[in-house]
Amino acid sequence: EAQVTQNPRYLITVTGKKLTVTCSQNMNHEYMSWYRQDPGLGLRQIYYSMNVEVTDKGDVPEGYKVSRKEKRNFPLILESPSPNQTSLYFCASSPTILNYGYTFGSGTRLTVV
């Protein structure tokens, strides 16, 4: 089944403890992206990647890192999480940008205390 898989689905962590949210797609998509969704703010893009080893900042990149060493994987790294990073996170992929639309993962609900 074609899908984007995120792990974990739920995560509660403490301030400052490094964490990684994994994202993997099995569709050979070139374009991958991370979003956070907050009430009243909609979806905001954190980082995106056009292809392997090509990443760029979205609208809210502060406090996050990404890497794209393989085409299928696009992990989101929080080096020192803070409470304002408590949010619902989505990974998404697309064959290329612009005309295809995204396939989204099921989301990761992160709580930083």
Add this chain to the structure above:
Amino acid sequence: AQSVTQLDSHVSVSEGTPVLLRCNYSSSYSPSLFWYVQHPNKGLQLLLKYTSAATLVKGINGFEAEFKKSETSFHLTKPSAHMSDAAEYFCVVSDNPTSGTYKYIFGTGTRLKVLA
């Protein structure tokens, strides 16, 4: 710069009545436009997309949308609402490919409530 405005943050309809979710966009070129649906505690699912072919686009679950360039609109409709349509709906426009930023721009969402 491209932008998208969803005109209603909440819409309530009775089961069996038509659904209209409104979306206006601003674009300096011919964009691609999308509608996504998000059911509670789920990811976003693509409902339909417009990519410069037919202006009336049919999607899944009986939804359709019409691209109207003169009105810069891409409203989502369904003839008869079902209880399972209760969800949040997002209108999305693709960024100008010449801008170099390669983004999808999301509206803030419309929450659809279906009354029995």
